[in-house]
Amino acid sequence: RINTSYQLAAVQLCFENVSGSCIKTSYSPTARMILYMFFGFGAVLAVFGNLLVITAILHFKQLHTPTNFLIASLAGADFLVGLTVMPFSMVRSVESCWYFGDSYCKFHTCFDGSFCYASLFHLCFISIDRYIAVTDPLVYPTKFTVPISGMCIAVSWGCSVTYSFSLFYTGVNDDGLEDLVIALTCVGGCQAAMNQDWVLFGFLLFFIPTIAILILYGKIFLVAKHQARKIESTSSQIQNSAEKYKDRVTKRERKAAKTLGIAMAVFLVSWLPYFIDSLIDAYMNFITPPYIFEILLWCVYYNSAMNPLIYAFFYPWFRKAIKLIVSGRVLRNGSSEMNLFSEK
Template structure:
C-alpha cells in the first residue's frame, strides 16, 4: 500500500488549492545536486569575503583599482548569500518555499548583482588600460574619486534597472496568459517578454563589447612593450627606465589575470543570456532542466574570481594565509607587506 500511496502526483503544498506539482529527484541525484549547489554557494560566499577583507584590511592594497575589485567581490558575495541558496532549493525540489514576495526580491537581487558584476569588470578593464598605456601618469588619472564614481554607477544602474523591471512587473507585459497558466502556489518562475529580453541582452552586450575592445588593445600594447624591453635589455638601461619596466611588467600581469576573469565571465553568462533570448522568441519552450543548468553555470561564475586571483596573485595567497591563521587580528597587521618586490 505504501507503493500505491506514492503514485499520485506530488504537490509542493499538499493541502493547498492550486499548488504546483513537485517533480522530485531520487535520493542519489538529490544528494549530488545539493552538494554541487551547496559547494558553489559556500565557495562564492567565503572566496569573495576573503577578497573584500584582504583589500579593505591591508593598507598596501588600498588603491583605486583594488577598490573596484573589492566592490566586484561584494556583488558576487551577495549572489552567494541572497540568490544561490534559494535557487539551490528551487532547482532540486522544483518548488519555491520562501514566499511570494521573496520570489520577486530573489529575481531583483539576481538581476542587480549580476549586472553589477559585469559593469565592475568593464570599469576594471578600463582601469587596466589606463595603467598599461600610461603607467606613470595612471595614479593621477585613475583616482579614488574616479573609482568611486565607477562603483556608484555600476551599483545604481544595476539595482534601479532590476528593481524597476521586476518590481513593477514590466517583464510580464504581454505574457499575461502564459504567466497565469504558469502561476501556482510554490512556484517562482520569472517570464521576461521579448522587448525586455533584448534590453537585458544590450545591457550585457555593450559592456562586453567595451571589454573585448579594451583587452585586445591591452594585449597588443603589452606585446609591443615586451618587445621594446627585450631590445633595450641589450643596451644599458637607465634606472628610471628599469623602474618603468618593472611597473609595466606588473601591470601587464594584472591585465592578463583580469582578462582571464572576463573570459570566464563571458563563458559563464553567454549561454544563459542567449538561451533566454531564443526562449522568449520561441514561446518559452525550453525544458526546465536546461534552464537550470544554464543558470547554475552563470551562478558559478561568482565563485570563480577569487579562485582566479588565488592562482595568479601571490599577494592574494599571502593575504588569505594571514586571514585564515588569524594573524590579521594582531595590531599593525594592516601594514604587513604582501608584495615580494
C-alpha cells in the same frame, strides 16, 4: 480504478492539501544528495572566497588602490549572490518548489538581476582602468584615482539596482504575457516571465558593455605585446634607474591586466550561453527544457565562485593575505601595514 489511484499518488505537490499547488519533480535520494552537495559547495565558495577578497583588500593598506577597490566591490556582488541568491535557488532547483514566500520570490529575482549587471559594469570599468594602466603606466596614478574608482562603483551599483528593481516591481517585464503568467502561476512557484522587448533590452545591456570590454582587452594585449618586445630589445642595453622603474611598472600592470582578462573571459563563458538562450527562448515560444535552463543558470551562479580561485592562482599577494587572515595574524597590531609583495 487501481491504476488511476496509483497515478494520483505518484504525483507529488509542493504543498499537499493546498489548492493550486505546483507539481513537484522528484529525484532519487542519491541524486538529491549529489545536487545539494554540488550547489551548496558553489554557494559556500562564493560566500567565503569573496569574503576573503574583500577582507584582504580592505584590511591591508598596501592593497588600497583604485583597481583593488573595484575588485573588492565586484567581490561584494559575488558575495551577495552566494548569500542571498544561490541557497534559495539551490532548494528551488532540487525540490522544483519555492518555499520562501511570494515577497522574497520577487526580491530574489531583483537581487539576481542587480548583482549580475553590477558585476558586468564593474568589469567594464576595470577594463577601462587596465587600459589606462597598461598604455600609460606612469601617468595612470593621476588619471584613475580612488575618488574616480568610487564614482565607478556608485554608478555600477546604482544603475544595476535601479534597473532590476524598477523592472520587476512595476511589472512591465511580463506585459503581453498575461495568459502565460496565469497558466504558469501556482502555489510554490517562483518564475519571472520576460516579454520579448525586455529580453532584448536585457541582452543589449549585457552585449554592448561586453563588446566594449573585448575591444579594450584586445587593445591592451596588443600594447602589452609591443611593450614586452621593447623591454626585451633594451634589456641587454645599459638602462638608467628611471627606465628600469618604468619597465618594472609596465610588467606589473601587464600581469594585472592578464589576470583580470582571465576573470573577464570566465564571466563571458558563464553568462553568454544564458543570455543567448533567453533571447532565443523569448522569440521561440519558450522552448528550452527546464533541465537545460537549470544548467545554464547554475553556470551563471558558479561564476560568482570563480574569481577568488583566479586571484588565488595568479596573485601571490592574495595567497599570502589568505594565510594571514586564516591564521588570525590580521588581528595583531600593525598587521594592516604588512608587506604582501615579494619584490620591492
